[in-house]
Amino acid sequence: MDYVPLGHSGLKVSRVCLGTNMIGDYVDLPGSDRMVNAFLDAGGNFIDTSNSYSKTKSEELLGQILRGRKRHEVVLATKVATQVGPSPHDGGGSRKHILDSVEQSLKRLQTDYIDLYQMHRWDDSTPIEETMRTLDDLVRQGKVRYIGCSNYAAWQICKAMWVSDRLGLERFVSAQPSYSFLDRAIEREVVPVCKDQDIGIIPYQVLISGMVTGRYKPGETPPAGSRMAVRERSRTRAFNERHFRAVQQVLDLAKAYAIDPVQLTIAWALHKPGITSVIAGASKPEHTRANLEATAIRLTGEQVKALDAVGS
Numbered sequence: 001m002d003y004v005p006l007g008h009s010g011l012k013v014s015r016v017c018l019g020t021n022m023i024g025d026y027v028d029l030p031g032s033d034r035m036v037n038a039f040l041d042a043g044g045n046f047i048d049t050s051n052s053y054s055k056t057k058s059e060e061l062l063g064q065i066l067r068g069r070k071r072h073e074v075v076l077a078t079k080v081a082t083q084v085g086p087s088p089h090d091g092g093g094s095r096k097h098i099l100d101s102v103e104q105s106l107k108r109l110q111t112d113y114i115d116l117y118q119m120h121r122w123d124d125s126t127p128i129e130e131t132m133r134t135l136d137d138l139v140r141q142g143k144v145r146y147i148g149c150s151n152y153a154a155w156q157i158c159k160a161m162w163v164s165d166r167l168g169l170e171r172f173v174s175a176q177p178s179y180s181f182l183d184r185a186i187e188r189e190v191v192p193v194c195k196d197q198d199i200g201i202i203p204y205q206v207l208i209s210g211m212v213t214g215r216y217k218p219g220e221t222p223p224a225g226s227r228m229a230v231r232e233r234s235r236t237r238a239f240n241e242r243h244f245r246a247v248q249q250v251l252d253l254a255k256a257y258a259i260d261p262v263q264l265t266i267a268w269a270l271h272k273p274g275i276t277s278v279i280a281g282a283s284k285p286e287h288t289r290a291n292l293e294a295t296a297i298r299l300t301g302e303q304v305k306a307l308d309a310v311g312s
Contacts (some may be wrong), residue, residue, distance in 0.1 A: 007173035007200035015031035024057025038285030062103030063110035077116035093123035093131035149173035154189035200276035263294035
């Protein structure tokens with residue numbers, strides 16, 4: 001298993017990160033336990049969650065599951081800033097919300113520190129100086145080891161880094177954007193900024209909500225018990241002609257290359273400049289192991305070029 005530095009930090013992470021937004025609602029505790037332990041046993045060490053996933057259940061279940069593991073074996077990432085309640089202080093980047101939320105996340109995760117604490121979104125209503133000072137305080141207190149951001153535009157990343165440099169505060173080591181065959185907007189500005197500032201990129205939605213498995217067919221009802229059958233929001237967003245057409249292109253290329261389509265998709269993303277680790281969700285232990293095996297796939301320049309054309 002390859003482990004690479006996350007941005008300009010000394011933190012070493014596996015090139016596939018286990019995404020856990022399905023833990024707690026779609027995948028129950030026994031299933032989540034098998035899946036997480038299979039991932040760790042296969043050599044993965046990077047797990048990503050959020051205080052908003054499954055209404056805090058993702059963090060809660062992870063805390064129970066990881067109790068039986070040696071803490072230093074896991075690079076545990078979570079997030080803050082998404083609105084999680086009715087109060088005006090139940091979201092955003094204010095000192096109050098961040099300080100309240102980190103304590104709650106630590107309790108749910110049953111740990112005394114978080115390896116990577118990420119701002120889930122930009123907050124226009126809070127000065128970025130307040131947000132970055134608060135995150136810096138958490139690092140100095142030992143509650144957080146490293147900080148990152150998610151869903152930030154390039155200018156927002158630049159502004160946060162400028163504030164950190166100007167005030168001598170901790171800098172973001174990672175950025176977590178949406179990225180896939182059909183969503184490559186980050187290549188224009190986010191990727192160049194992250195490469196210039198030595199920020200690791202850990203994209204999500206690379207598997208297009210699991211559609212590249214080929215499990216879903218246009219015009220057909222999703223299989224009973226599948227993610228798309230359970231999650232109407234995901235189905236509404238993903239089930240359209242453009243997505244199905246792109247997925248079919250991936251499936252055709254996967255057949256031609258004799259590579260599993262999910263592994264091919266992960267390998268494609270890992271071959272792109274600036275990508276440190278791909279966040280891939282799963283619902284079964286065998287999925288996590290297969291995802292990790294994708295890191296060994298070496299694509300030719302022609303194969304990457306063919307995959308780049310998917311969706312066009």
